Amino acid sequence: MIKGSARWVADFNEFFRDYPLGNITFDLFARGRTRNRGLFLSRFFAWTALPDYSVSLFCVDATESGRLSVERLRRIIEVALQTVRSKELKWAWLIAISGQELSPQVVSFVSRYDRYELGLAAASTLTRELVVSNTHIGRSIKKQLKLGKLLRAFDHGQAS
Amino acid sequence: MDKLAKTQLSLLAAYSSPFVLLSAILLNITMFSQGITTGPSRLIFLSAAFPIGFAVGRSIYRHRSHVEIMLDENGFQVKKGSRQTVEGTWSRYMLVSIIVDQFSRANIRLYASADDDYVDLPVFGSGTDPQKLRDHIAGLISKRGMKAPILQPVEAS
Numbered sequence: 001m002i003k004g005s006a007r008w009v010a011d012f013n014e015f016f017r018d019y020p021l022g023n024i025t026f027d028l029f030a031r032g033r034t035r036n037r038g039l040f041l042s043r044f045f046a047w048t049a050l051p052d053y054s055v056s057l058f059c060v061d062a063t064e065s066g067r068l069s070v071e072r073l074r075r076i077i078e079v080a081l082q083t084v085r086s087k088e089l090k091w092a093w094l095i096a097i098s099g100q101e102l103s104p105q106v107v108s109f110v111s112r113y114d115r116y117e118l119g120l121a122a123a124s125t126l127t128r129e130l131v132v133s134n135t136h137i138g139r140s141i142k143k144q145l146k147l148g149k150l151l152r153a154f155d156h157g158q159a160s
Numbered sequence: 161m162d163k164l165a166k167t168q169l170s171l172l173a174a175y176s177s178p179f180v181l182l183s184a185i186l187l188n189i190t191m192f193s194q195g196i197t198t199g200p201s202r203l204i205f206l207s208a209a210f211p212i213g214f215a216v217g218r219s220i221y222r223h224r225s226h227v228e229i230m231l232d233e234n235g236f237q238v239k240k241g242s243r244q245t246v247e248g249t250w251s252r253y254m255l256v257s258i259i260v261d262q263f264s265r266a267n268i269r270l271y272a273s274a275d276d277d278y279v280d281l282p283v284f285g286s287g288t289d290p291q292k293l294r295d296h297i298a299g300l301i302s303k304r305g306m307k308a309p310i311l312q313p314v315e316a317s
Contacts, residue, residue, distance in 0.1 A: 013260045014269070017298065037262045 010055045011036040022079035028059035034090070053090030056083070063099030068122060070109045077118065084117050091137045095121045095147065107131045113138070123151055164229040166287025171225050176217025183216075184209035227285030231297075234304065238281055246279050250304040256297050258290050266290040268297060 012032035019029035035052040037043060058080050062068040073096060080094045102124045110122045110131045119137030123130045128151045132138040141147050187205055196202050224241040231237075235249035248270070255271035265284035272278065283290050 015258045015260075016255065017294070019255075 010034045012055075012057060021083060024060065024076050024079045026058050027061045028057070030057040031055070031087075051090075054088060056087070056089050056092040058083075058092060058094045060094075060096045061099075062096055063125070067100045067103060068096055068098040068106055069103070070105050073106060073109060073122070077113075077120065081115070081118055089117070091117045091119065093119045093121070093137065093141055093145065095123065095141065097123050097125060099125055101127050102129050102131065121147060123147060125151065128152060162231055164231070164283070164286035164288050164293075165227065166285065168221075168225070168227075168285050172217060172221050175221045175225075176214045178213075179216040180209050180213030183212040225285075227282050229281055229283065229286050229288075231300075233300065236281065240282070246281070248279060250297075250300045253301055256294055256301060258294050268294055270297070270301075 010032050011034070012030040014031050016029040017027065019026045021029070031054070033052055033054055035046045035050045037046070058076075060076055062072065065072070076096060077094065080092060083089070084092050102122055106122055107129075110120055110133055113120045113133035114135055115133075116135055116137065118133075119135060119139075119141050120133035121130065121138065121141040128148075130142065130148045130151055132141050184206060187209055191197070191202055191205055196205065222241070226239075226241060228239040229236065230239075233250075235247070237244060238246040252272050253270040254273070257269045257271070259267050259269040259280065261267060261284075268281040268283050268290060269278050270281065283293055
C-alpha cells in the first residue's frame with residue numbers, strides 16, 4: 001500500500017498476519033474506521049465531515065496453493081462476507097493475490113461480482129494483471145488503494 | 161531474557177527542559193547575591209544549568225516513563241518507569257497484532273481469546289521494529305502458546 005501511494009480512505013489501526021477465520025487463513029487482515037483520529041483541526045474536521053463506519057481489508061496470497069480457482073474464491077468471499085455481517089462492517093476490501101496467471105473464469109467472476117459491501121480484487125504477480133469487481137468499493141481498490149501501481153512495482157523489485 | 165529498551169529523547173527533553181530553565185534562574189539569583197554579574201565565570205556557572213536540569217529530568221523520566229520489555233522463550237515482562245505493568249506467558253495467548261494508537265504509535269497487542277481479552281505491549285518506546293517483533297512473538301506463540309483457534313465468523317441476527 002505504501003509503495004502504491006494509496007490515498008487515504010480509511011484509518012486502519014489494527015493489523016494481523018495469518019489471521020484464521022473459518023477455514024481460511026488470511027495472510028493480512030486489517031480493521032479500522034473511516035473516521036480518522038488526528039489532532040485538533042483534523043480531528044474536528046473528521047468529527048464533523050466524515051462518516052464513522054467500521055471497515056476491513058482482507059488479503060489472501062494464493063501463490064502457494066496453486067492457481068486461484070473460482071471455487072476457492074467463493075469460499076474466501078463467503079468467510080469475508082460472514083465477517084462483514086457479524087462485525088457490522090459497512091464495507092470491506094478483499095484482495096486475492098496469485099503467483100500465477102488468472103484464469104478467464106476468475107477474471108469473469110470477479111468483474112461480474114456485484115455485492116456492494118465487499119469490494120473484490122484478484123491480482124497476478126506473474127502477469128501484473130489486476131481485475132476488480134464492478135462496484136464502487138471494488139473500483140476503489142484500483143483508484144484509491146492503487147493496487148495496480150503496487151503490482152508494477154514488482155517489475156522494478158521495489159515491492160516486498 | 162532479551163531486553164528491549166530505548167531512551168525516548170523527546171520525552172526526556174520534555175521532562176528536562178523545565179528543570180534546565182529553573183536551575184538557570186536559581187543559579188542566576190545565586191550569582192547576583194554573590195556579586196557575580198559579568199565576566200566569563202557567569203557564563204560558566206550558567207552552563208551548569210544544563211547538566212543539573214538534565215540529571216533531574218532523567219531521574220524523573222527513568223522513574224515514570226522509561227519502557228523496558230523483557231522477553232524470552234516462555235513469556236514477557238513490561239516495565240514502565242519503576243513499576244511492572246504487564247507480565248505473562250506465551251502459552252496464554254493465541255493471536256498477535258499490530259495496533260496503532262491515536263498518536264500513530266505502533267504497539268503489539270496479544271489476544272488471549274477472540275473477544276476483548278488482550279494486553280498491549282508498548283513497543284513504541286523500546287526502539288524495536290514492530291513488524292519484526294510481531295513476527296518474532298507470533299513464532300513464540302506458535303511454539304509455546306495456544307494453537308490459534310479457527311475464529312468462526314458469526315452471522316449477525
